[in-house]
Amino acid sequence: MPSSTDLDLQAVNVIKGLIMDAVGKANSGHPGGAMSSADLGYILFSEFLDVDPDDTTWFNRDRFVLSAGHESMLLYALLLFQGILTMEDITRFRQFGSKTPGHPENFLTPGVEATTGPLGQGFAMSVGMAVAEAMLRARLGSDITDHYTFVLASDGDIQTPVCLGAAALAGHFELSRLIVCYDNNKVQLAGPTSRCDRTDHKKVFEGLGWRVIEIDGHDHGQIRAALTQAKTDAGKPTLIIGHTTIAKGSCSMENNCDSHGSPFSPEEIAKTKACLGLPADKPFYLPADVVERFRARHATVRAKRLDWQKALQKRLDTDAAFEDLWRQARRTPANRTFDWPEFEPGASVATRKAWGSALGALIDQLPLLVGGSADLDPSNQTAKFRDITGIFGPDNRAGRNLCFGVREFPMGALLNGIALHGGLVPFGATFLVFSDYERNALRMSALQRLPVLHVFTHDSFYVGEDGPTHQPIEHASSLRLIPNMLVMRPADARETCLAVQTALTQQSRPTCLLLTRQGLPVLDAARFPGLAEGVAKGGYVLADAPGGVPDGILLAAGSEVSLALAAAALLPEYKLRVVSMPCMELFDEQPKEYRDAVLPPAVTRRFAVEAGRPDLWCKYVGSLDNVHGISRFGASAPAKLLAEKYGFTPEHLAGLVRQAFAGKE
Structure with a gap:
């Protein structure tokens, strides 16, 4: 033998x-x-x-x-x-x-x-x-x-x-x-x-x-x-x-x-x-x-596992606080519900600050939320979370904030590992332009079907004086090309909270949340009633033409939604519908009936605007001629001046729309 x-x-x-x-x-x-x-x-x-x-x-x-x-x-x-x-x-x-x-x-x-x-x-x-x-x-x-x-x-x-x-x-x-x-x-x-x-x-x-x-x-x-x-x-x-x-x-x-x-x-x-x-x-x-x-x-x-199951059941039977935490650790994401902070309609609030407020609201509501920033805590609005929940380390295993340092790629991979382990809800944050450093970890989030929240602030040329090295141009479109990835670019503070809610209720896909440095007007829920349900569907009618029968459609995402609203006000000769598109992926998954209701096939006058690569918007408007975007690197200058130089003003956008629609007469 x-x-x-x-x-x-x-x-x-x-x-x-x-x-x-x-x-x-x-x-x-x-x-x-x-x-x-x-x-x-x-x-x-x-x-x-x-x-x-x-x-x-x-x-x-x-x-x-x-x-x-x-x-x-x-x-x-x-x-x-x-x-x-x-x-x-x-x-x-x-x-x-x-x-x-x-x-x-x-x-x-x-x-x-x-x-x-x-x-x-x-x-x-x-x-x-x-x-x-x-x-x-x-x-x-x-x-x-x-x-x-x-x-x-x-x-x-x-x-x-x-x-x-x-x-x-x-x-x-x-x-x-x-x-x-x-x-x-x-x-x-x-x-x-x-x-x-x-x-x-x-x-x-x-x-x-x-x-x-x-x-x-x-x-x-x-x-x-x-x-x-x-x-x-x-x-x-x-x-x-x-x-x-x-x-x-x-x-x-x-x-x-x-x-x-x-x-x-x-x-x-x-x-x-x-x-x-x-x-x-x-x-x-x-x-x-x-x-x-x-x-x-x-x-x-096998015996060790059975003993563990007995120990677990005993804890569940005798420790109410443990039972609550265990249930949260094992809860299906779709069953999570949240209460979000209120924002004053018309106030100027950067969506990164709205994210910070939402994150603060989640501290008690989602005690198993953990994560941090790649050395950009104040800029990414994670400093309050860090200070309240504590920094994870050898002397504080109960800390919920992870200090990653300038390590975007390791950060993304660690978040994937946390999600794979199970029991915790991970998030990480950096500037959108640095998503390039993290890119393959983002891809692996999507490939592995992991509900990780990847937060990216400073989402456009409005970063301003930091210049082209810090001004994302192709990044939003690049992230939208990753299969099984949600890319959400909210238009205001309310959309931001709803985007966070959408991300945290995903079962098998990650979310990239793209947020502004500059302030944006908070949309009035009374004036725009479709907002609450529309974000979860990826795109919705924000402001409609009189009688709900438009002869032209303006589409936008993120900071350009308020720009589209302002431009529409300068175009009284058209009955315009303004569509907010915070998430192309979710919108494209909606039933055809819903998509056609938002974008009626008979309405061929369409124009889209976003401060980034214009290419992907063609699937909604038909031609690059009908998209105002940016296909060049930025420059170091104040954001307001750049907006004028690049044509991201209501007057310039209205002129582009008028010119594009004239060809459809």
Whole structure:
């Protein structure tokens, strides 16, 4: 009978066989890194990770993030060993509609915690998960939340700025339940890492406040010892640097960069299986004894989950305050309701200030709302939230404000991790022009179907004297191109609160909230009765022509809605309807009957205005000739002067509308 040590070694070899077979069958994939990480992954999953295959959504499970998402076949093999995936799933690797896509996707495959395609973001999202665990442990108690977040990262992950920015935050926050296993095989897709990197990662991470342990990443005894040490609380996150060999165990591909991103040849697979003691005539080989060895801890973890459920029920039965907080943590977003501050009609209020007022109102109404700004607290109107709720850190786990520093991309990725963890409602804020820095994290919010609130202030050339580097031009349109993303640009303070409400009631998509620096007139709800329901529909009739039968339509969003109203007043020769379009995505999802009621097909005189790229408005007005926007970079000057120079005055807009409509006579 094989010893447990022999079975462990055989299990790792079986995993490598599955990796080679699946990648070979698909004729696509990354076998080398998955093979070099196999020892780390196997020991972690079989002996340390508290995950119950009977309930992959158990709230207090350990989280595992494969930041090296290209090594997906390793994760899928481990999920097969757990009994979460089937062999059919493995044989359909990288095929349409399978549970085993090229990179792990959280919404598709049970047991996958995060979609980790772009390198570094898995690492950064894991920091957000560890933040969420620490915050919830402070609120719910260690009997309800006390799990670990484990990460498997690659050389490519560690090289990315988003990883290092997130690592700085993790060290600063002293996230001692964050454990990163770094498969340091020193080879990446283009060649050896020595061509582009000589960083001493031990010194770097120790300088960032991490505990660093270096081991032979193929030695099971060293792996066990390192993981055991990592679970002892040193007041620091832990980086385990596992020195490994890419394509370890292969016949001739060890240390070969070609193994990183290309399938092995059939001959190489056959020879490697001979080296590993695997039957060459049995593809997708999975002997029962290694599976039994792997699952030896399943009963223990299952019992731990059942004990946790009993502890949870006891708390729910005996602690009313806990029950209320737990219900809020588990509440469906669509069931949230809010009371918003009132604003005086006609008063000049910047929508960023309206957001600040809304955020203040949410402090007590939504106690699980957490987030912060990328070093722009006063400008983003988050300073009051910070001062009232406290700053999260090692001495204040109950703090709700996260000080991200000038780290927009890590901020976005951390927010995604918090949302993936569950139980908290995350938001982050910066200037709209800096959404470029955060762009891929925003895309990953949408791709992973995460209801994160991304707040962007200073949304146009009205930033003024700061100049073109700080004046967004293409950014609103660029964000609107992201699938499954809501981009909301409210026209006034009331629309702003309703936009926040819409964002916070989303179940499976994020929202970008674009807000002004300059004051805008508060719309009178009595004069504009469609406002309350219209924002949730994305677009609505704000001011209608006499009798509700227009012969022309003006469309606008954000700060240009009040401009459109003023221009309409200068055009008495037309019966004009003014349409506010705070969210194109929501409007486009409305039934055709509603869209046609707002924009009657028979009314062909249409004109749109927005202080940004004009292109996307063509779907409503038919031609760029009927859109007044900006397709050039701005200039450093007072905002009022820029408005005159760029033609964003009622008089100039009225002239453009008159000229465009004349062609429709």
